[in-house]
Amino acid sequence: NAVRVGPGDGAGLAETIIEARQATGGPHSVLHLRGAAVAADLETRLTAAGLRYRSVVVYEAVTADALAPSTVNAMRGRQLGAVLLFSPRTARTFADLVIAADLGGALDGVDALCLSDNVAAAVRDLRWRSVRVAPTRDQTALIRCLAPALAAMVPPPRDGGA
Secondary structure, three states: OOOOOOOOOHHHHHHHHHHHHHHHOOOOEEEEEEEOOOOOOHHHHHHHOOOEEEEEEEEOOOOOOOOOHHHHHHHHOOOOOEEEEOOHHHHHHHHHHHHHOOOHHHHOOOEEEEOOHHHHHOOOOOOOOEEEEOOOOOHHHHHHOHHHHHHHHOOOOOOOOO
């Protein structure tokens, strides 16, 4: 069996599945293991293309009601260099919790590393050192965005001087 990777959004995933089926005459059914909240309507797109669709909720992300004390302390102590944000919902929640904790000013030395433009839009109103969007919607691309953030956190080497 071939493994295919979609472009990182629901519409693209639906098209990838439909194209794979058309190219191979492959499976006529899709089992979608998903979270309780989804942004895309795969069922409508896939059933319109003649596929049988079934979804099973296998996890639920619960929204935090406050930042963890260790996060608050790290932000107040200016010990945070970067925040990785994977979804618009998570980004909005983070922004809301930062504002509620009156920590917006503690982000001016922090980079926001975002999986997509939609994620970045949810936190752009906060005062960051920078907001970076991964070039592709995958975890590897987002992690690669860490390199400049890490470089900004490391002090330059001291001159060995004689």
